[in-house]
Structures are given as C-alpha cells and as structure tokens.
Amino acid sequence: MAVDSLLDSVKWDDKGLAVAIAQNVDTGAILMQGFANREAVATTLSSRKATFYSRSRSTLWTKGETSNNFINVHDVFLDCDRDSQEDEGDNLALTSLYALESTISQRKTELTGENEKPSWTKRLLLNDKLLCSKIREEANELCQTLENNEDKSRTASEMADVLYHSMVLLAQKDVKIEDVLQVLRLRFSQSGIEEKRSRFSQKPLDH
Numbered sequence: 001m002a003v004d005s006l007l008d009s010v011k012w013d014d015k016g017l018a019v020a021i022a023q024n025v026d027t028g029a030i031l032m033q034g035f036a037n038r039e040a041v042a043t044t045l046s047s048r049k050a051t052f053y054s055r056s057r058s059t060l061w062t063k064g065e066t067s068n069n070f071i072n073v074h075d076v077f078l079d080c081d082r083d084s085q086e087d088e089g090d091n092l093a094l095t096s097l098y099a100l101e102s103t104i105s106q107r108k109t110e111l112t113g114e115n116e117k118p119s120w121t122k123r124l125l126l127n128d129k130l131l132c133s134k135i136r137e138e139a140n141e142l143c144q145t146l147e148n149n150e151d152k153s154r155t156a157s158e159m160a161d162v163l164y165h166s167m168v169l170l171a172q173k174d175v176k177i178e179d180v181l182q183v184l185r186l187r188f189s190q191s192g193i194e195e196k197r198s199r200f201s202q203k204p205l206d207h
C-alpha cells in the first residue's frame, strides 16, 4: 500500500492521532504502546524505526533515540477498525510454539535426573530411531488427510503431531524455533521457484 493511501485509510481522532502498538514480529508480545499522527507513521515507514507522537511534549519521538534501544520495524498494519496501527508485528500468535519448545527443553534437562515421571518427549529424546520414524509416520498421516479427503480437524490434528515431533528433533539438534522462523523470514521476498532455479540453473525444475 502506498504511504499516502495507508495514511488516508487510518481513522485519525479529532486531534489527528491514532493508537500505535509495536509488537514482536514472531511472538506478538507488545513492546510499546503510544500515539501516532500522520508524521509519526510516515517517519516510521521511512526510517523503519518505531516513531510515536508524545501528547505531553507535543512532539515526535523515536523509541531508542536516547537509549539506542530502537524498535526496528518489519512492517506496519492497521487493525480491523483502522483506528490503530501495529508496527513490527505480523500478529502471529506463536506463543504456543514457544511454550511447547520450553516444555520439550525442560524434558531434555530431566533426562539425566531422578525424575521418573513418564514422558513421551523423553522417550523420543532417548531414541533417535523412534523419533525419526514418528516424524515420517506423522508426515505420512498428514498427507493421507488430503489424499483421503479427511475432515479439516484431522488435518489440524495430524499437523500438530508433525509439529510436536519435529520440534523434539529440533531440541535434539539444539536448533531453536526462532532459527527456523528466521530462515522463513529471509525467504519472504523470494519465490521458491526462483530460489530453486538459482541452485539448479542447468537442471529442469521438478515442481
């Protein structure tokens, strides 16, 4: 969206202000909430640093201008009522994935301890062969929900199984979910076909 048309579509209040919320791009955690006017949003978009309007000082301020702790803006969105704008976040609620990552990591620390509580995660962490066979099995079950035209809820459930078991493998390899998200983010601006073509420029594509 062009800057002017974005600014025109905001429902500014009678003082020309709207609520501005900066969220973490992955977790959705709120980093800062304040007010913005047209100039603050335009500055945010041009500088890619979250900039607000201070009602007490009647001036623009960029978070981090004194502390150097800038909020780097990945993207700007309007909420559905168009009376607030969100910086930095794409509003993905990934907190559940981080919570699951934390549970799995906790189980890993318990592997050598006295805690004999039965745990499927621990069984997987202690047996790479079982872990890999479960990931393959769950991926196959996910595909079958498409091939056999199964209910949407079956697809969601099988994807949950794939995600969970794959996340145990990530933990086994000491790879963080954030590392995976970072790879996905880097691919945002690139078509998969183009990326593959750049790797196999001599070979025909198989997809």
Ligand SMILES: N=c1c2ncn([C@@H]3O[C@H](COP(=O)(O)OP(=O)(O)OP(=O)(O)O)[C@@H](O)[C@H]3O)c2ncn1[C@@H]1O[C@H](COP(=O)(O)O)[C@@H](O)[C@H]1O
Binding pocket: 100, 103, 107, 118, 119, 120, 121, 122, 160, 161, 164
């Ligand atoms: N998300 C999961 C999760 N998803 C699946 N599973 C287990 O994975 C195992 C294999 O799942 P399947 O559906 O394949 O079960 P199956 O018996 O092979 O059945 P079918 O293949 O016949 O369908 C089962 O024991 C499931 O309970 C999970 N086990 C754990 N978690 C998460 O991990 C946390 C810690 O679990 P524990 O390590 O067991 O304490 C839990 O609180 C959950 O948040």
